Amino acid sequence: MDWDQFDLNPKTIAALKKADIKSVKEILNLSGADLQRLMKLSSADIQCLLRTVSHTLRRNSMLTALQLYQDKDHFTSQHQKLSLGCSVLDNLLKGGIPLVGITELAGESSAGKTQIGLQLCLCVQYPYKYGGLESGAVYICTEDVFPSKRLQQLIEQQQKLRADVPAEIIQRIRFGNSIFVEQAADLDTFQQCISRRLSLLLARGMVRLVVIDSMAALFRCEFGAAQAALRARYLQGFGAQLHSLSTRFRTPIVCINQVWWLFASCSMGVGSRVTPALGITWSNQLLMRLMLSRAPLPGPAPGTASPCAGSMRTLSVVFAPHLPPSFCYYTVQLEGVKGIK
Amino acid sequence: MQREVGTLPLAPALRARLAAAGFQTAQELLDTGPCGLSKEIGISREEALEALQVVRQECHGDAARTPGGPGATRKCTALELLEEEQTQGFIITFCSALDNILGGGVQLTKITEICGAPGVGKTQLCMQLAVDVQIPECFGGVAGEAVFIDTEGSFMVDRVVDIAAACVQHCHLIAEAQQEEDHQKALETFTLENILSHIYYFRCRDYTELLAQVYLLPEFLAEHSKVRLVVIDGIAFPFRHDFEDLSLRTRLLNGLAQQLIILANDHRAAVVLTNQMTTRIGQSQSTLVPALGESWGHAATVRLIFHWDNTQRLATLYKSPSQKESTIAYHITCQGFRDVQPAAVTHSPQGAELNPRKRPRTEEEKQ
Numbered sequence: 001m002d003w004d005q006f007d008l009n010p011k012t013i014a015a016l017k018k019a020d021i022k023s024v025k026e027i028l029n030l031s032g033a034d035l036q037r038l039m040k041l042s043s044a045d046i047q048c049l050l051r052t053v054s055h056t057l058r059r060n061s062m063l064t065a066l067q068l069y070q071d072k073d074h075f076t077s078q079h080q081k082l083s084l085g086c087s088v089l090d091n092l093l094k095g096g097i098p099l100v101g102i103t104e105l106a107g108e109s110s111a112g113k114t115q116i117g118l119q120l121c122l123c124v125q126y127p128y129k130y131g132g133l134e135s136g137a138v139y140i141c142t143e144d145v146f147p148s149k150r151l152q153q154l155i156e157q158q159q160k161l162r163a164d165v166p167a168e169i170i171q172r173i174r175f176g177n178s179i180f181v182e183q184a185a186d187l188d189t190f191q192q193c194i195s196r197r198l199s200l201l202l203a204r205g206m207v208r209l210v211v212i213d214s215m216a217a218l219f220r221c222e223f224g225a226a227q228a229a230l231r232a233r234y235l236q237g238f239g240a241q242l243h244s245l246s247t248r249f250r251t252p253i254v255c256i257n258q259v260w261w262l263f264a265s266c267s268m269g270v271g272s273r274v275t276p277a278l279g280i281t282w283s284n285q286l287l288m289r290l291m292l293s294r295a296p297l298p299g300p301a302p303g304t305a306s307p308c309a310g311s312m313r314t315l316s317v318v319f320a321p322h323l324p325p326s327f328c329y330y331t332v333q334l335e336g337v338k339g340i341k
Numbered sequence: 342m343q344r345e346v347g348t349l350p351l352a353p354a355l356r357a358r359l360a361a362a363g364f365q366t367a368q369e370l371l372d373t374g375p376c377g378l379s380k381e382i383g384i385s386r387e388e389a390l391e392a393l394q395v396v397r398q399e400c401h402g403d404a405a406r407t408p409g410g411p412g413a414t415r416k417c418t419a420l421e422l423l424e425e426e427q428t429q430g431f432i433i434t435f436c437s438a439l440d441n442i443l444g445g446g447v448q449l450t451k452i453t454e455i456c457g458a459p460g461v462g463k464t465q466l467c468m469q470l471a472v473d474v475q476i477p478e479c480f481g482g483v484a485g486e487a488v489f490i491d492t493e494g495s496f497m498v499d500r501v502v503d504i505a506a507a508c509v510q511h512c513h514l515i516a517e518a519q520q521e522e523d524h525q526k527a528l529e530t531f532t533l534e535n536i537l538s539h540i541y542y543f544r545c546r547d548y549t550e551l552l553a554q555v556y557l558l559p560e561f562l563a564e565h566s567k568v569r570l571v572v573i574d575g576i577a578f579p580f581r582h583d584f585e586d587l588s589l590r591t592r593l594l595n596g597l598a599q600q601l602i603i604l605a606n607d608h609r610a611a612v613v614l615t616n617q618m619t620t621r622i623g624q625s626q627s628t629l630v631p632a633l634g635e636s637w638g639h640a641a642t643v644r645l646i647f648h649w650d651n652t653q654r655l656a657t658l659y660k661s662p663s664q665k666e667s668t669i670a671y672h673i674t675c676q677g678f679r680d681v682q683p684a685a686v687t688h689s690p691q692g693a694e695l696n697p698r699k700r701p702r703t704e705e706e707k708q
Contacts, residue, residue, distance in 0.1 A: 054553035066537035236582040319460025322497035
């Protein structure tokens, strides 16, 4: 760290060099008294040092809420969201997936999580005007093989799904070229993937969506009940890294998660309900949680057309800072996932 | 002038040398002069000059300082403190049940901590408070501004717009019902744009940025003297990973807490922090407890725990120096943080066995 470039007293700079302090982080990690002892300066000098160093770190970092609200720039605006490709689903989410933060898609198997993940990988490639981010996607598989046949089907049917987009624009996009598939079946490979390869792709601006399918699979075999603390540390580490990448590159991170059955005894006997896997440690890392479920229909409700007789698929918002708990019905068709009004 | 050398703001090594050389009061230092001083202790003349300048400034400052100024010890009676506290404003939350158990609302000059599982409403309350702190005095508010420090990226400005619009409308309804002149005047400046422009937003991406931001807050609050609320949402997120050495974390958190307390007192602002919950594995069962450890529990003056009971959201006042431990139900609507309709019933503390170490306070028998 080149201390000479800071606006400090030469005496302070000399003391910093002599005490072998190499970074701003080291200075802030020490208390005022420790710094006094280490650098042999008075408390007024130390206060001045702390203020100068903090100023340099936090220069120009203030925004008012009004500025945030009025920001219309594609890259920085909070109003910009990643569309899901269907207007009904977008309305549920008030525009789509937020650009900064980890969004979770939880649900039982065959609820449609991978379908939505693939659909997002295609949606992100559309122009800003049509709810995309004009960039590619990374799909990290931790369990199954990447469903490339299904992806091909979806690509062929894009015109049918996105009737709002003119045909020339869809034809111009080379969907398959911008989806990067990574396999990471264990924790170390996953760690490598997000710390090296992901930051490389994001730094080059080639991708603006990360889909992880799925988080729970990484932790299934390797951790028993006794290693909850170790698992928690891994989860917190991954969560922090993904969060930091998402913030730096304004890229949505969509994590697909499985569900656990919770057997709880309450006053009415033993009941069970489905809850997303990985517990509260993982929930604390999330910005938004969506739950996909399949509930068997009691019988056709009068007046509603039910395309899939027997079970209704529901996409519900479990929590989000900007959305009320709400839900909508959806179907999975050849061209993709579509909401039902 | 009779100030002891040990209390002067000089470098510790220099103080040690002065003590070893036999200097005891500031007056002796000033009498010796720079040449004599440098010869006696063995420091350069420049250093001696500097030291004497500091001493002179200190003594001058001591003489000029009026009692009650910043930094000097203030003497006052408990009666004066009581009167001061009673005139202290509260920031209302728009949920009257919650305001009641807090004794009027979120108190200025105190640190309030809100703990809860994800999705229970902590950020919603923070956004509500950032709007409510700006309510004009004639409507019962403190007419202040808000600083919002976001570490998780959960501040969605569209939601704040909804909350602010509902608050403005609420004030309009009051003004229409009561038809007073100062209400109309206050409403001219209490608009959506004004509210948004007085929420100062800082985004901190890791704990170093958070620490740096808190070092800069006193200066910021001195420049923006109308700020009456500082929100840090959330305090746990940057501190729960990346720490091999937990004692460093405890030390940093303690330092942070001290700085926030001084800030709250000096600038008459309320500090609101949000915390996560973590699982504590006990003998036979596991419970949810606030994160960041036991020692962090001492940092906040008032602690609220938000939790679920099936689908009903509940708020429990877990720690307060003056209010009873109680639980109420609340609602989050599109307009923000609100009461449950009809008005919420206060549950007695016997049911909520959240703090087994505290004796539940019982109602006094009234004649």
